[in-house]
Amino acid sequence: MAELKKANSVGEWFDQRLQTTTLTKVLMTEYWIPKRINFLWSFGMVLATLFTVLVITGIFLMMYYKPDTQLAFYSVNYTIMHEVAFGWLIRHMHAVAATLIFLFIYIHMFTGLYYGSFKSGRELIWLSGVLLFVTFCAAGFSGYMLPWGQMSYWAAAVITNLFGEIPIIGPELVIWIRGDYVVGDATLTRFFMLHVFLLPVVIMLILGLHFYALRTPHVNTEEGEDCDFEAEARKYQAGDKKNSKVMPFWPKFMAEDIFVMCVVMTLFFFLVFYGYHFALDPVNAIPADPMVTPQFIYPEWYFLWSYEVLRGFFFSSDLGLIAFGIANVVFFLFPWLDRDPKVLPMHKRPYMKYWFWALMITLVGLTIYGKLPATGPNAWVGLVLSVSFLLLVLVLMPLLSSMERKKREREAA
Amino acid sequence: MGFNANRRGFIKGAGTALGVAAAAGGVVALYGMKRTWDPLPSVVAAGITEVDVSRMDKGDLRRVEYRGNPVFILKKDEDMAPNPARDVMINGEPYTVAIAICTHLGCIPAWSPSARLFQCACHGGEFDASGEVTFGPPPRALDIPPFRIEGTLLVLGEESEEYHRLVAQA
Numbered sequence: 001m002a003e004l005k006k007a008n009s010v011g012e013w014f015d016q017r018l019q020t021t022t023l024t025k026v027l028m029t030e031y032w033i034p035k036r037i038n039f040l041w042s043f044g045m046v047l048a049t050l051f052t053v054l055v056i057t058g059i060f061l062m063m064y065y066k067p068d069t070q071l072a073f074y075s076v077n078y079t080i081m082h083e084v085a086f087g088w089l090i091r092h093m094h095a096v097a098a099t100l101i102f103l104f105i106y107i108h109m110f111t112g113l114y115y116g117s118f119k120s121g122r123e124l125i126w127l128s129g130v131l132l133f134v135t136f137c138a139a140g141f142s143g144y145m146l147p148w149g150q151m152s153y154w155a156a157a158v159i160t161n162l163f164g165e166i167p168i169i170g171p172e173l174v175i176w177i178r179g180d181y182v183v184g185d186a187t188l189t190r191f192f193m194l195h196v197f198l199l200p201v202v203i204m205l206i207l208g209l210h211f212y213a214l215r216t217p218h219v220n221t222e223e224g225e226d227c228d229f230e231a232e233a234r235k236y237q238a239g240d241k242k243n244s245k246v247m248p249f250w251p252k253f254m255a256e257d258i259f260v261m262c263v264v265m266t267l268f269f270f271l272v273f274y275g276y277h278f279a280l281d282p283v284n285a286i287p288a289d290p291m292v293t294p295q296f297i298y299p300e301w302y303f304l305w306s307y308e309v310l311r312g313f314f315f316s317s318d319l320g321l322i323a324f325g326i327a328n329v330v331f332f333l334f335p336w337l338d339r340d341p342k343v344l345p346m347h348k349r350p351y352m353k354y355w356f357w358a359l360m361i362t363l364v365g366l367t368i369y370g371k372l373p374a375t376g377p378n379a380w381v382g383l384v385l386s387v388s389f390l391l392l393v394l395v396l397m398p399l400l401s402s403m404e405r406k407k408r409e410r411e412a413a
Numbered sequence: 414m415g416f417n418a419n420r421r422g423f424i425k426g427a428g429t430a431l432g433v434a435a436a437a438g439g440v441v442a443l444y445g446m447k448r449t450w451d452p453l454p455s456v457v458a459a460g461i462t463e464v465d466v467s468r469m470d471k472g473d474l475r476r477v478e479y480r481g482n483p484v485f486i487l488k489k490d491e492d493m494a495p496n497p498a499r500d501v502m503i504n505g506e507p508y509t510v511a512i513a514i515c516t517h518l519g520c521i522p523a524w525s526p527s528a529r530l531f532q533c534a535c536h537g538g539e540f541d542a543s544g545e546v547t548f549g550p551p552p553r554a555l556d557i558p559p560f561r562i563e564g565t566l567l568v569l570g571e572e573s574e575e576y577h578r579l580v581a582q583a
Contacts (some may be wrong), residue, residue: 100522154520161519176447180456182481190450291476291483293520295534311536317517317552 026386028250032233035247036221042260043108049261050097050104050268051203058196064148067192069185072148073287095279099142100268102302105133113334117220118345121269123335124213130331132206135199140258140300146186149284150294156183156191157290158297165321184241192329224327224343296373304370305363305389311370314379323386330393337393339402350407351400355392361389414532456482461570466503474524476513479558479569483513483521485531485569486567487542493529495545498582501575502564511544524556 007013014020026229057169064084080087104347109129112118118126147154161175164170179186186400218229236244247253271279272329278301283294299307310324330337365385462479466485469475476483487493487509489500500507511529515522520535530547531540538549541549545554557580561573 158518158520175452176450179450180452180481181460184456184481186450186453186456207498290481291478291521293535296537297520314536314550317550 029248030233031215031249032229032236032246033219034221034227035245036223036225037219038222039256039260040107040111042257042283043104043111043217045257046261046264047101047104047108048207049265050101051207053093053097053268054101055200056072057090057097059092059198060090060337062196065192067146067189068375069148069188069288072146072188073167077148077149077285089267089272090200092276092280096268096271096276098143099279099300099302100264100271101136102140102300104134104264106302109133109331109367110360112220114346115220115222116224116338116345119335119338120341120343121217122213122220126335127332128213132166132203133331134328135203135206137303139195139199139203140302142199144190146195147189147284148188148288149281150286150292151281151297153288153290154294155299156187160187162321162324165318171211222345223344223348223399226280232381256285268397298371301367301371303305304364304368308366308370309386309389311374312382314374314383323390326390326394334393334397337397337401339398340405340408342408343404349401349404351404352355354386355400358388358396361393362392418551429512445572461568464569465565465569466508466567467565474526474527477569479512481505484558484569485509485511485513485524485544485555487524489542493542496545499543499545499579500555501557501562501567501579503562503567509543510560510567510569512558514556516546516553517549517551528543 004016011020028058034180042317061080064075064079064087066072076091080091082088084090112126112129141155141159145152160174160183163177164174166173175181177187178184179190221227229246232244232246235244236248281300286294298304306324306327309327310320311317313323338352340352346353363387366389369378369382369385374382389412435556439457460480460486462477464475465475466475466486466488467487469488471488473488475486477486478484489495489507489509496509499509501510502508513521515535515538517536517538520533522531522532522533522538525532527540531544533539533549533551536550538551539547540551540555541547543554544557546552552568557576558569559572560576561568562575576583
């Protein structure tokens with residue numbers, strides 16, 4: 001070890017031991033972000049903030065929650081909601097943050113899709129992001145079970161039952177996942193463990209990968225233009241901040257981010273106090289009863305589109321399950337389904353701009369029809385939307401993008 | 414050179430032994446972890462339900478609990494068509510014995526005595542008095558639970574030849 005000089009300040013003392021100055025530069029003041037971005041680029045940090053809210057409120061909920069089928073319902077609906085000081089507030093924050101996280105994941109994801117930030121070198125950012133989405137879905141599902149109301153119970157029953165459709169091992173697998181012949185005490189306690197420990201830890205690890213995957217290919221821009229980050233950073237550091245195409249993560253990028261975060265958190269607390277009903281289904285205020293199925297079973301809004309794909313093939317549950325399986329993994333394939341390597345925003349792509357909005361309309365349509373009873377004409381609309389979704393992602397995406405590439409190559413020649 | 418060759422051989426051997434032992438330990442640990450999620454012995458033991466059907470009248474429906482699931486026991490009357498592939502004969506009389514879980518997505522159908530149908534509220538599936546699908550998305554008839562007959566006693570959770578005969582016909 002090099003000879004140690006007496007430190008003149010606390011900061012210097014830490015710098016000698018942890019290289020905090022270098023670390024700050026690498027992570028913050030010399031981490032370069034392009035300037036040609038808009039407010040949509042802020043949702044990554046918004047998501048990180050909401051995840052932090054979930055972790056902190058979750059810690060407080062865990063101190064009174066009891067993962068036992070005899071106690072769970074009352075520990076949530078009586079102890080936490082009525083007895084614990086601000087328990088209701090903590091639960092509302094946890095529920096609203098959970099549901100908003102899905103809204104912002106979708107915005108964040110479709111921003112990446114719109115601006116082409118999922119391909120040509122940025123595949124791992126996209127893949128780790130989709131993996132985060134899937135893990136958040138698992139965390140949302142396992143957390144939904146914990147209050148042990150009617151919706152908790154029947155969501156758990158229906159979703160674990162899906163595994164029973166897997167050939168050969170299916171029925172045994174369902175019993176193994178549940179630890180019982182039906183969703184029961186063993187199921188609740190193990191999903192409690194998944195929700196409060198394993199899945200959050202997995203999310204944090206993937207988050208680390210997600211951030212790290214961004215460093216080498218860098219943040220994309222509104223125009224998808226190439227940028228020599230090193231040259232632009234030198235320009236910025238030499239004092240030509242105005243003409244440089246980049247800015248440091250801290251303080252410039254975060255200044256904008258914090259503004260967007262303030263707007264989002266205002267909305268968040270408005271919902272926590274005045275609009276929490278959408279995140280706390282009234283049917284779940286009835287204790288779980290394995291002998292009575294609620295008349296209408298529907299998932300939370302963020303699962304409705306894939307639920308509708310499952311129901312859409314109303315004449316065959318096997319086809320529905322296959323389509324549902326595809327819907328849940330197809331985002332992983334987007335970097336390869338887009339056959340045009342050139343990074344451009346959708347409005348600059350002659351065919352894909354229609355494709356993108358058709359996909360958005362299909363997803364919104366699936367979400368709306370997922371909430372409606374699947375009877376009469378609704379069943380047929382659901383089928384059309386489900387087939388459209390599969391056609392859009394599996395056929396039209398590779399077809400239109402490769403037509404675009406050929407068109408551009410022809411025009412260049 | 415000889416020393417080095419032996420040394421390399423030793424390291425290779427020791428490394429292989431360590432790798433094999435670690436892999437075996439990993440497999441054993443995974444098996445142990447898998448077993449911790451299996452249903453507990455108390456859960457398995459509670460999985461047998463005995464029902465005396467001697468006091469049921471024709472057309473009566475009973476709902477009993479078996480392994481946490483509802484089971485329908487319907488004593489068929491003359492208006493309900495016999496179904497040799499599904500009827501459970503107890504004391505010479507036909508009964509429908511079926512797990513009351515819709516084979517579509519696991520909701521509980523309700524018995525409609527007027528329509529003589531089991532109707533599922535979730536996605537509109539319908540089953541006749543024998544438990545066969547007559548309408549909607551269910552992929553197959555209502556499942557028959559493992560059973561054994563002792564006089565007028567129906568034992569759910571134990572298998573019998575009669576049970577295997579019905580399952581083979583399903």
